Structures are given as structure tokens and as C-alpha cells.
Amino acid sequence: MSKHLPLREAVLSWLEHAHHLSPHPHAITDEALTDLPEWEALEEAVSTAAPRDEHPDLYTKINGDRILNYRTLLGESGLGAATRLIAQGADVPESEVADSFVAFCAHPAPVPERWLLLNGDFPRGTRIRLGQYTLQTFTEDALRQVIPMPTVEGLKPGGLDLGLVADAPFLHIPEPDRKVSRCPTWFDFTGPRAETQHWQALLPLMLWDEELLRVESVFTVQRGRSFDLRPTAVPTTLHTYLDPQGRQNEAEVRETGTFHVPPTSAEALTAFCTAISAKIDAVMAGVTHKRNIVKRRARRLERAARHLLAAYQRTYHDNGVWPVETDELLLDHVIALEALLISPVDKDHKSIGRNIRSRAAALFLTPAEQNRTEALVKKAYEDRSTYVHGGVIADETEEKKLEALRTLRLLTLQIFLRWLVLTPSDTDDLTDLLDAAAEGPDHARVVEQPLRDFFTATPPRARPADIA
Template identity: 65%
Template sequence: MSKHLSLREAVLAWLEYAGGLSPTPQSIVILILQPHWEDVENAVAAAAPREEHPDLYAKVDGDWVPNARTLLEESGLGEAARLIAQGVPVPVSEVADNFVTFCTGPAPVPERWLFLNASFPQGTRISLGRYTLQTFTADELCQIVPMPALNVLQRRSHDLDLITGAPFLHVHDPGRPVTRRPTWFDFTGPRAEAQHWQALLPLMLWDSELLRVDSVFTVARGRRFDLNPRDVPTTIKVYEGRHGREDEVEVRDTGDFHVPAASLPALGHFCTVISAKIDAVMAGVTDERRILNRRARRLERAARHILAAYQRTYNDDGVWEVEADELHLDYVIALEALLISPRDKREGIAENIRSRASALFLGPDHQKEAIDIVQRAYKARSSYVHGDVIRDQREEEKRKELRTLRLLTLQVFLRWLVLTPSDTADLAHLLDVAVQDTGHENRIGQSLRDFFATTPPRNRPADIPAA
């Protein structure tokens, strides 16, 4: 710290001067007009030159100068001054150290953080291609915020309590600007569940319980961590208190996707294998060979539609009535994207999808069940597209049918990834042959049994019993 002693001393002197002002936003403006602030700016320029820390500077009247807004608001120094003016006992020594770290530390790479409505064990850290699924401790989160010294004094401490131990998918996104309080409605790109499908899909294929993205924001570690408490869905948990009274506590809503600690190694292995299969297919998106290029685009399209359906399904009983019919369309599009063949004609597509879906399952009973589910889904899809209403189902039956269709689509998705050839062969053609081939059980069946024996998801499919 001795190298930056002059910066630390300048900040301490400025904070001391702040103690004599009134605790109003205007007083902070007054503070940056005083000689003490000029000392801080000069010290920043000496300790963190623009060539090394361009994010700390702004152009004013043609000259590059330390950006007062960045140094005050993003670092938390301005908030420290306000608290001192209010008479709050602020650890000024730690504040000064945090500010020096803020100015002189390496510029962070912006990251996208997806906040999942799920529960994972403490210490979870799983690689999903470029992404990492991680649960953070309170100490780890404190080191990410710009001014850890103020955490216990600010409302942010409550924010961190809500998300301590919560699962996040995070990924480096160097080209993204770090904006303040980013929300779902970020028009710089597609919605997050579509943009980040390659990390979400393996988790969805691991467990059939619903997994949703509750909020997405940009993090620059040590610079910006503007989690809005409204982005954290909460629920009320009732505890039995003293004297028979019940205490109500607001806690994070963890949804239905829960992974126990004992399942974590198996989940990590499953995600590694599935991510590799997804990457292998997506490598064909730039390939000149048409079958590989189209296969990659079909995989992405199917994933986007199944994720769109997931994002509008809070739980099996939590589907908006006006959207229930529309969700059938998303699932059918996903099935078609996976099972259609470039050789198919417009006539008979529904029949082809039914037979190919059934070929992915083992045993006549499970194959017939797959055919029936797809047939009902196509009927519902046609009713919706033609402007009709599915009248022969009560709402609870419709939601039950949506769950059945979701589970089938997930199984088709997983088996498609397992069986899709690595070359230019067409899986749809192989499935068509399998329907008529008495050796279907040996070829498709053995590949599926091998996969589920070595890389089982949380729930083993009924048509593939344990060996």
C-alpha cells in the first residue's frame, strides 16, 4: 500500500472534511469543488494514469481528467461521505483502502450474471462451456462490491443476504458496457434465456423440474454490482417462534429445481458431457457443409423455443390461461426443429415427427405413448394456429398435458444430442430406418443404454431401466 500512500492520505483528508458538512446530496457537490477534492484527483492521476486505467477518466473541454462521477458514485466514496456527514461511524481507514484498490486494481472484465430460480448446494462451481454455475458465500459477494467497508452500513447488506448461496450463471462479456441497473428489458440483444441457452440447456436436461432465469444484470467485479432487490423474487417463510407465535421471514423463492449435495458430482459430469455435445453440433454453424450448418441452427432454434416455454411457466400450476395454448406451439416447434429432415416434403410432416419421436424410445408401450403425446400436441397446436380454442380440456387438464409434453420434449432433446452423428449423416433418416428395422433395439437402444449408464440425469427414464 505504500506505493499509493499519497492517494490514501488525500482520501482520508477529504473524508475528514466531509464530516463537517450537512448530509445532503448538495453537500457532496460542494465537496468536489473544494481543494481537498482536487488533491484526490491529482493523487488518482499519479497513482492510476489514464493509460493504465482509462475507465476512471472522462474528457472535459478536450482534456482527459479523472471522472468525478466514477470516483464518487461507482466507488462508493460519495456514499461514505454522506454517511460520515450523518454521523454514522464509518471505518474511514477501510474506506480509503477500498478506494485505493478501486482506482489502482486491474480493470475488471464485464460479466453477465443470470440469477436462477433454483437451489444448489453451498460451494457449487460447475463449468458449462464458457459459463460457470456458482453459488457465492457472503464473503465472496462482499469482495465483488466496490466498497466492502460500507456493506454492513448500507441497504446493500440486505441485498447480499437475499442472494448469498443463490445460484448464478456467469460469463465474461468484454464487449458489453457496464450500465447502471440493467434489467430484463435490455434492447442491446435477445432476451437472456435465448442468448444464454447453451448454459441453461444442460441443466434443464439434467432435471425435469422447471428452471427459470429470474433476472439478469451486468457485473464488473469491484466496479459495479447494482443488484436491485426487486430483481430477487421472494416468498414468506413461517417459523415457529417463542410462546407459540409464528414468525414470518422474507426469503428468496428457490422454485422447484433443487439439487442436493450428493448429486453435485453427477451433475458436474453430466453438464461436461452435454456441453461438449452441444459445442460439437454448434461448431457446424460456420461449416460450409449444409447438413452441419443446418443442424446447428436447428439445435439453437429448438433450444430457444423450449426456453421461451419454460420462462412463461412458473410452475406446473402457474401457467397463464391466455398462454397455455401458445406454449403447445413452442414445444411443437422445438420437436420439429430437432426431428425434421431436409428431405421432407410439406405433406406428412406431423406423421414423420410422431414416428421419429417414437423411434427415440425403447419398447412398444413407450413408443406408443410418445406417438400419442405428439399427436395430441399437434392437435392442440393446429387449434391454436387456426384461431380455435382447445375446448375438450379443463384448465387443469391442459396444464397436466403441458407438463407431459414438456417431459417428452426434454427426453427427445437429450436423446437427439446423444444419437446425433458427428458427420454429415441425417439423424432423421436413421430414425426412419429404425422404425422399420428389427435391429432398432440393438443400434439405438445400445447407444442410449450406454449413455444413461455412464452419464445418467437425475431421473432415469422409464424405458431404460437400470442394468
């Protein structure tokens, strides 16, 4: 810290001057603050402590010259907010503000990360690796270490209440090439929707439990630099409770939905997600493989997952979708099944529907579940054809269509899980194995025993009906 003592003293001097500023908002905007003579002294201290060749992120180019970016120094660091709070009479811990600003300027810029806020309820201390992602819950104190100038965040009017997202589940992944933006959106307009863009981390969680898990917001983080989650990006609800005197009170809390993982299931969830992520990684490693069947299998997995996620994220609760989207969501589920269960050698279009339902049925262990699966897939594929060819799926009430769509969603998730458990990552293709095993003695070796082994070692939340 002694190396940067002049910068710290310059910040304290700046904050001391803030006590004498006009409290009117128009007089203390970031742009207005740069017109003050004291700003030049602070800029000089910053440029000495953080030269542009070592900290280019603090600088911007104007008319060919690299100069300090006041929007970064005042806006992103939180110094501007601290200055305004002091000018308006708030009690601000100035020493802590100075230390935070020095760290902001003098430390190397952290790698940008992409964070997804999920609506589930996970045990405190959850930390699960999902390929390149990490699923993590943070305490309020841990979140304070992520945001710039945490001592000011709680004092700003309209700021994010960190208690609201304490212990909330976040999926995060480093993205070194991402441009940091201060304008978060529910999904990224510069690329695919968030749920499909991050399918490799979301899919294991979806396969763990049939309860719906939603992506509520997506944003960029540079730890200690930028934490762009806004209060409006956190869906909330009112919780009613009785105080010690028996009076009824209300408190705003984060809306968590129905995806709930109790502490007793934390170890099982970790084991399941680790196993499924490893299987996803093994298949996706074939993307660059020279053998066409391995490359195609990786593409089929990704496309199936994207369509499944597109339908899943638009299912707002267990039996609820927008009525105008019911048929489209059915189409997404059938496309996912086709991607998983169609063989590269299936050239006869007339046999595609038959092959899909027979292979789907072969993934189950009892005649009852096989017959049920074949009937459901047959009906879904017929409805898909009716929709695609311009017909109307008739003789069904809206209530029945929604119930059928829910049944198809749960079946597709189960087929997806079994496909991942059984599919080889080498040059063999699962469809060939299923065709050969469907009616013969190889079914126990190819399907039954591997599934029993997986569901015994790393079961999902609920054990399937056909696996005792």
C-alpha cells in the same frame, strides 16, 4: 501499496473532512461533493496514481478533453456513499474505505461479466463449467470480494443484503465487449431475452430435472468495480420459524422455487451437465462448417432451444401458465420438436406430422412408451395446426389444456435430451438414422445401446421409465 501511499493519504484526508459536512442529503450528493475545494486535491492524487492512458475507464470526455469521471470515482467506487454515511454520523471503517478506493483506482479494470441469478437451490460450493459459462454458488464472504467497497455496502440504507443471495446459484460468463451499465433489467432490452440468449448454459440444467428453474434477474459485474444487483431483483418470501424460547418469528429469505439439488446429487449433476455441454458444443461447432447439413443441424439446435426456453421461462410453476398464453406455449414446444426432428429432405408437407411423431417415438425403447409418445406428438401437432390456421382447439377445459401442456413440456425435454445424446456431429443426420432404425434391427445399435450407455454413465435426476 507504498507506490500509492499519497492517494491513500488523500482519501483519508477527504474522509476526515467528511465529518464536518452538512448531513442534509441535498448538500452531499455526488455532484455537490465535487464543488468542495478538497475534491480538487483528491482528483489530483487520483490522476497521479491512475493516469488516463493506463486507466481510461476512470475518465470521460467533455468538450474534447478527457477528465476524471466523478460519477465513477464517487458513485461506482462507493466513496460517495462512505462520505455521506460519515457526514450523517455513521461509524465507517475509514482505513478500509481508503484501501478499497486505492484498489478501485489503481488496479486494472476487470473484464465485465454477465451474471444470471437462478431461483434454484444448489449445494454450497457448487462450481460447474457449462461451455463458456460457470454455474457457481458464492458464500457471503466471497460475494463481498466482488462488490466495490464491501465495508460500506452493509451500512447503506436500502442496500443489498448479501446474506439474501449467499449460496444462491449464479450463471456467469465473461463478456469483454459489454458496456457496463448501472441499470440492470430482468432481461436485456438491447438484445434477445435472457433465457434465449443464454440457452447453452440453461439447457443442461433444464434437462437434468423436470422441476422448473427460472432466471430471476440478469446483470453486469466487474469484480471489485460494479455489482449492479438490486434488492428488488431478488424475489423473497417470509420464512416462519421458532426461536429457542419457542416464540414464532419471521425472516425474509430468497425464494428458491422447486428446483433443488441435494449435496448427495452434486457429483451426478456435474457429470451430467459436463456431458450435455460437450454434446451441445460438438453440434454448435458445425455453425461454421462448410457442409450444409452440419451448419443446419447447429441452427436447428439453437432454434429448438430458443423456443423451448421461451415456453419454459413463461411456465411459472409445474402446471401454471397464463391462460391466454397456453396455445402459444404449445406452439413453441411443437416448433422445438419440428426443429429437432424434421429432415432437410422432408419436402412433402403432408408427411411432416407423420415423420415427427414416428421419429419421436423411435427415440424410446419400449412399445408402451413409443405408442404413448406417438399419440402425444400427433395430438400436439394437430392442435398446433388448428391454432396456426385460425381454428379453436375445442372440447377441452382449461384444466385439461394445462395438464396436456405440462405433459408436452416434459415429453419435449425428454426428446431434446435423447436427441442430444444420439445426434451425430459429423455429416450424418439423426433423422435418417431414426427412419432406418424405427422398425428394423438397427434400433438397438442406433438408439437403445447409446441411450443405455449414457443413462448408466451420466444419468439425469430421474431415470426414464423405458430405461431400466
